């Protein structure tokens with residue numbers, strides 16, 4: 001018998017389909033907790049520890065999860081092989097005896113190799129052409145476009161033929177630097193249709209950052225649009241692209257720059273931007289093409305896309321996702337985690353410049369034949385009711401955003417969401433960083449009216465899709481915890497020192513680093529042109545395991561709590577930022593001798609960027625200098641990486657061998673100066689007090 005009676009389980013919250021009496025009890029329970037009172041039969045006072053009120057013995061679907069999960073781990077080839085056959089259309093079937101080849105030790109993982117398929121065909125052409133595939137809402141709420149699968153399929157074919165006409169072939173890397181308009185999704189799918197490998201660069205990155213990604217990928221074609229719009233502001237993408245072209249050292253590398261014109265009118269001969277010799281106007285070129293393009297048969301292990309992401313050292317790495325495994329994983333996680341049903345309007349408000357946009361705006365929903373909702377603007381434009389207004393107007397059923405947005409919107413109180421009819425919602429998703437229980441509760445109670453499941457989805461660019469998450473109506477919710485591993489994911493907690501699996505202590509809890517023991521189909525296979533780096537970062541630290549780079553605590557019920565990165569990666573508003581990139585932008589200024597960048601806890605953004613800089617002789621601290629440093633970061637990386645705090649210091653905490661101890665800087669900015677740890681290895685321990693003073697003053 002559960003604490004609230006037979007069969008009751010708050011984690012069964014599931015839209016309007018579940019037992020209303022259970023909802024009532026659940027709300028009462030949450031209110032009890034919210035008032036700070038203890039729930040019946042529960043000893044702990046922590047909200048965090050007492051929400052998962054369930055009795056596993058009486059909950060058959062949770063039992064079922066355990067069984068399916070165990071089976072998927074015991075025989076991954078069977079689990080994923082069966083699904084791949086059922087969920088994807090294959091041109092050439094894969095060999096049943098070779099579903100999974102290779103392993104994590106050797107780093108040669110292959111799924112369904114030999115089978116052939118096309119992801120664009122699976123995402124568009126195979127579905128009912130009259131069903132709604134995409135709803136787009138632009139920066140202005142009245143700027144709406146709707147496309148059926150048939151319309152999208154035709155246009156994608158036209159774009160694919162346009163790419164072919166410009167010489168793009170199977171295997172070529174096409175860089176995409178575009179605003180969140182339907183053409184972005186369709187350009188990605190057009191690449192997939194002809195077997196070109198897309199590399200989407202987030203349109204918030206600067207000209208320099210774009211140039212370095214084009215060069216690293218040896219990409220000969222760049223696709224952009226004249227401009228983006230965000231919060232009423234015009235972002236001159238084509239102008240940034242022109243600057244990026246100047247930064248590319250190999251002037252012959254890029255052959256064509258294909259430019260979409262947002263306000264293009266059929267037949268118009270004027271480009272709304274300055275044409276350069278390599279520029280090609282995309283709209284008339286596409287309009288000239290036949291709306292049919294045969295899908296290119298791709299091997300399941302052919303590259304589908306690359307996506308640059310930040311690591312702890314060096315410049316960003318181009319992670320490579322392949323065709324069959326990624327498609328299956330994106331499809332299956334979307335369907336399962338969000339309990340997708342026919343007719344659902346699935347809204348993930350992430351940008352396609354990040355992995356969340358790839359897997360849960362474009363590939364996952366469309367592969368399922370669901371309607372995907374694509375959003376160009378911000379959560380607070382034209383006002384802080386924007387999300388809720390969209391949910392009401394479009395009858396959105398699943399809504400997926402990041403904790404930073406939830407924390408921001410919470411600040412405006414309960415009134416904005418309460419003004420709208422949000423009853424279409426069934427599942428609310430969170431991604432990108434740990435969600436604090438307070439924000440979780442607001443999302444659950446105020447946005448979801450305590451009737452929706454909140455899924456806290458933990459994953460990474462590298463994992464292709466969710467690897468740890470609760471599942472609506474199947475596994476428990478727990479505020480602050482991403483809970484249990486997804487099917488087929490053999491999640492383990494390792495001791496960072498020994499690399500061994502951590503055994504539970506007397507309370508059943510474990511703490512360590514998050515790793516995965518077996519390959520899963522959605523995992524990235526390599527770093528473009530640098531397999532050694534892939535091995536070094538992910539597979540060699542703990543041989544036999546995929547290493548996430550995150551630290552984790554697991555409770556006695558098996559729920560995971562991600563506690564942060566173990567490396568120098570910073571997570572600002574759910575954007576993953578490498579310290580090395582920001583530091584190199586700072587030292588690019590002639591006045592800076594050394595720079596160290598760390599994350600500082602921030603109420604809304606999760607982390608804020610805090611930079612420490614040492615000046616060269618002849619330079620002095622001034623407002624102008626600080627301004628120049630900010631500009632340097634904006635132009636080298638992008639304005640979303642601009643430091644919140646820049647502290648000029650006479651020196652940095654370094655070991656005698658010259659290594660900067662960021663751990664100490666992190667503690668100082670967090671105000672945790674009583675737990676600085678051992679500072680005796682510093683070349684000059686007195687710097688610590690100087691820095692504490694400096695940080696105190698600038699706070």
Ligand code: WTA
Nearest residue numbers: 431432433434456457458459460461562576
């Ligand atoms: C963090 C985004 C806690 C984590 C999909 C990971 C999370 C990094 C969660 C990957 C979550 C993402 N709970 N932490 N639900 N989701 N993270 O590659 O540190 O941009 O390693 O992928 O974000 O960021 P990335």
